[in-house]
Every structure is written in structure tokens, then in C-alpha cells.
Amino acid sequence: MKWRVVNDYQALSAFAGDILLRALRARPDVVLGLPTGRTPEGMYEHIVAECGREYRCFSSAQTFNLDEYVGIPPSHPGSYYSYMRHHLFDHVDIRDDNVHIPDGAAQNLEAECARYELEIAQAGGLDLTFLGLGRNGHIGFNEPGTPFDSRTRVVGLTESTRRANAPEFQDCPVPTRAITIGIGTILDSKRIVLFASGTEKAGIVWRFASEDPSESLPATALRSHPDVTVIVDRNAAAELGELWDM
């Protein structure tokens, strides 16, 4: 696992965004695993700005989002579909049929999860997956207690996760369930980038760096993966001083 500590959120966003842009340039038909949440917003902004300068950026790329809420339509402003349109897809040359997001409004959720897992496999698997870090260590919506070999499925959201995501749901309750790709699905990605920013992540970053792998901290599953880059800004790295001479 490679760690990169950068000065601030802007540097973190540019660092992560450049990893994605380099992957796109090296292989225009790259298959990307993409996150939502506040952390990646700056990365998407950086990518949109850079892609504006290039003739083609996402024209052959495929994207698979990590997760989506259950019970709200894609058009709902709190959906991750809306998030992705707003922050990335509406501003780059990605083809609609190359965008993949689980359908949280599907009639048959189990069938939808199986379909999504199959779509990833049919695309040849994820080449490069970006992950935020939940305050309780979740990745995607894989909450503490998730087996490391889990696949795409419907999950219940913890109260702390629902509270953290409440700002996107001003007019209705935060959904209680989501579809998420599994930890096993994430570990199958050829390369993984996890990023965390801000003092509110310092505690969980310290736990992630110091604790032995266990299902109680889902992100520790990444320890077994051969190609993981962790990017943290100084605020998120604030408690690592005891572990490293920084």
C-alpha cells in the first residue's frame, strides 16, 4: 500500500484526478469504479477542467459507480445518479451506454444486483477504482461487519452513515437501504485509490493505518490488495504522527 500525504484538499483532488486522467490517456477504454460523497467532488472538478482542454477524454471509457440508494428514482436530487450527472457526466464526453449505476428503484433488487455484477464482469472487470472512506471505515456502502468476499447486494445503512449523508435529503428521509458493490468486487479491481480529507477523517484514517485487517473496519480489506494508493491531506493525516515521523 502506497501512502501519499498532500497539503490540502485541492492538492488531494488534483493528485487523484491526475491518476484517473493518466489511466484514461494510457487506455482510453479503461473501466473505472467511481465514488460519490463530498471527498471526490474536487477530483471531478479537476477532471472536468482538464478534459475541457482535450479533444477526447471519456469517449471510450466505461464507468461503474460503487453504490446507489434504494427506493429513490435516478431523477431524485439525492440519488447518486444525479450526483454523477452534476459533478462529472454532464460535463465530459462519456457515452450514456458506458455509464453504469445500480438502479435503486428496480422492482427486483436481487436481480438488479446480479445484473450489475455481471455487467462489471462483462466489461472485463474494474481497472481502476476510487474509494472515499466513511467515518466508520466503510467503503462503497460496505458497513462494518461486511465479509471481505461480499459481492454486489442490498445493504442496510447505519444511523451514522445516514446522518452523515443527510444534507442531500432536505425534503425526505435519508433512505435506509442501498445497493453497493461488495468488498470482493472492489478487491477484484486491478488498481485502487482511496482518499480522505479533513480533520473529521483523522480518527478513521489513524484506525485504518494502524489496525489489523478485520470486518469491523471494512477499508482494512485493502491490505491484501497488491496495488492500492492512499491519498490523505494533512488534516486527515493529523493523527498519524504517532505512527510515522511526519
Ligand code: GLP
Ligand atoms: C458515502 C458513500 C461512500 C463515500 C462515503 C464518504 O456513504 N456511499 O462511497 O465514500 O460516504 O463520504 P464523504 O466523502 O462525503 O465523506
